[in-house]
Amino acid sequence: MKSSRHPPWIMICHWINAFSMLIMVGSGLKIYNASPIFGAKLPAFLTLGGWLGGAIQWHFAAMWLFVVNAMLYLGFNVLTGRLRARFMPLRFAEFTSDLFDLVRFRLSHANLDVYNALQKVAYLSVIVAATVMICSGLAVWKPVQFPVLRTIMGDFDNSRVVHFFAMLYLVLFTLAHLTMVVLVPRTLLNMLPIGFAQSARLSETKEGNQHEPK
Amino acid sequence: MSQSEFFNKDQTINKVEPIHKDRPTQPSWRKDKSDILREANERLTPLTRRAFGKHLLGLGSLTLLTGCELTDDASVQVLLTAMSRLNDRAQAALFSPTQLAPTYSKSQIKHPFPFNAYYGLDAVRHVSEQGFKLAVSGLVNDKRSWTLEQLKLLPQTSQITRHICVEGWSAIGEWGGVPFATFLQRIGADTTAHYVGFRCADDYYTSIDMPTALHPQTLLALTFEEKTLPAMYGFPMKIRIPTKLGYKNPKHVVEIIVSNAYLGGYWEDQGYNWFGGS
Numbered sequence: 001m002k003s004s005r006h007p008p009w010i011m012i013c014h015w016i017n018a019f020s021m022l023i024m025v026g027s028g029l030k031i032y033n034a035s036p037i038f039g040a041k042l043p044a045f046l047t048l049g050g051w052l053g054g055a056i057q058w059h060f061a062a063m064w065l066f067v068v069n070a071m072l073y074l075g076f077n078v079l080t081g082r083l084r085a086r087f088m089p090l091r092f093a094e095f096t097s098d099l100f101d102l103v104r105f106r107l108s109h110a111n112l113d114v115y116n117a118l119q120k121v122a123y124l125s126v127i128v129a130a131t132v133m134i135c136s137g138l139a140v141w142k143p144v145q146f147p148v149l150r151t152i153m154g155d156f157d158n159s160r161v162v163h164f165f166a167m168l169y170l171v172l173f174t175l176a177h178l179t180m181v182v183l184v185p186r187t188l189l190n191m192l193p194i195g196f197a198q199s200a201r202l203s204e205t206k207e208g209n210q211h212e213p214k
Numbered sequence: 215m216s217q218s219e220f221f222n223k224d225q226t227i228n229k230v231e232p233i234h235k236d237r238p239t240q241p242s243w244r245k246d247k248s249d250i251l252r253e254a255n256e257r258l259t260p261l262t263r264r265a266f267g268k269h270l271l272g273l274g275s276l277t278l279l280t281g282c283e284l285t286d287d288a289s290v291q292v293l294l295t296a297m298s299r300l301n302d303r304a305q306a307a308l309f310s311p312t313q314l315a316p317t318y319s320k321s322q323i324k325h326p327f328p329f330n331a332y333y334g335l336d337a338v339r340h341v342s343e344q345g346f347k348l349a350v351s352g353l354v355n356d357k358r359s360w361t362l363e364q365l366k367l368l369p370q371t372s373q374i375t376r377h378i379c380v381e382g383w384s385a386i387g388e389w390g391g392v393p394f395a396t397f398l399q400r401i402g403a404d405t406t407a408h409y410v411g412f413r414c415a416d417d418y419y420t421s422i423d424m425p426t427a428l429h430p431q432t433l434l435a436l437t438f439e440e441k442t443l444p445a446m447y448g449f450p451m452k453i454r455i456p457t458k459l460g461y462k463n464p465k466h467v468v469e470i471i472v473s474n475a476y477l478g479g480y481w482e483d484q485g486y487n488w489f490g491g492s
Binding site for chain 1: 293305314379380381384491
């Protein structure tokens with residue numbers, strides 16, 4: 001059986017994304033605290049930048065990394081045909097049956113080369129959320145220069161609300177994602193440029209998810 | 215007092231140490247770059263250079279640190295400042311001289327319109343109209359100063375636009391006054407100059423790019439909601455720029471400087487992005 005390891009460009013994009021998201025969320029929460037949309041401020045330990053000016057510097061530096069990396073990720077996915085191969089077809093019946101399996105903790109992870117319907121929906125939704133994130137961010141940053149985005153987002157104040165909830169969705173996804181990594185640890189090995197032998201050996205065992213790597 | 219002396223003078227009310235206190239007033243973006251490199255070399259003692267290497271190795275764990283230490287680290291600050299300068303250029307490229315900020319109806323005006331400054335409401339400067347003169351300096355043909363009465367005789371316009379603060383809140387207000395492009399034309403300003411700077415009675419100062427200064431909605435505002443500008447909103451005049459964030463909209467303006475030398479700003483010198491466009 002062949003290895004389920006991700007191609008190098010996926011690994012690179014994934015870890016750059018993780019790094020840039022840490023900075024974007026941390027600095028974003030600091031900026032949020034300067035004028036909280038929902039009244040309460042978030043605890044300082046979640047924030048990055050020290051003060052508003054510092055947080056803005058981090059946010060607007062890392063945004064380039066986040067956006068360029070997201071575009072490369074999407075571009076490579078389309079060009080290599082991975083997007084279609086991995087995410088199509090997506091059937092509603094599969095989604096509901098997989099969801100049913102999930103709540104009974106019976107979702108299979110035997111073959112990591114094929115996404116189940118829940119994974120397809122989750123990963124596609126994250127691409128959508130990241131797009132909303134970038135568009136609402138542009139509307140907050142440049143409400144005058146991007147009038148179409150500003151209008152779609154419902155003017156400046158609402159752009160901030162959309163930006164916040166897009167962030168919240170991505171953070172919740174990340175928490176669910178990390179939970180799945182803990183439950184099925186070999187998915188992490190497939191995303192690391194090390195430990196090839198372990199990964200290959202584990203993917204040979206049929207019920208790999210019951211054998212945690214030592 | 216010369217221009218540079220003024221712009222570098224100590225801000226006694228300012229408790230935060232300005233980052234570019236000694237930034238030389240040099241023209242053009244290119245000079246900015248060498249500026250940054252010079253500062254980098256000054257700040258990067260061998261010890262911090264070694265620290266930078268360490269940080270590069272541990273970049274992942276670095277992000278887990280929060281608070282001031284990380285942002286204030288010299289090497290990190292050099293990188294962040296360089297990115298901020300890149301963003302100045304990106305914003306200048308995105309800026310359209312004809313793209314107008316949205317305008318609103320009177321019913322959407324925020325009451326009371328928020329007061330905001332680097333000091334509290336109790337410290338608002340009350341500039342007396344008597345003897346007040348707006349000074350004009352730098353690359354202009356006519357350096358005569360202006361009384362409020364003279365400014366009121368120039369063509370007037372008004373706008374109901376959204377004031378956006380860098381903190382994230384926004385408020386719609388109505389300002390009236392002289393289109394700034396008209397004023398620049400009257401004083402014979404060199405509109406090929408890079409910067410227009412503003413010196414204020416409350417020791418605030420800021421500067422903007424010439425394309426924004428010439429934008430049709432940039433206003434030398436003398437009124438707020440059709441009444442003489444109240445002290446808290448910047449009497450005797452405020453520069454209202456709906457294409458820029460609030461900190462680029464100086465109040466209590468007493469001098470306008472047209473210059474090719476970078477003039478910085480009160481918040482900008484502490485790390486806020488210079489272009490500050492919206």
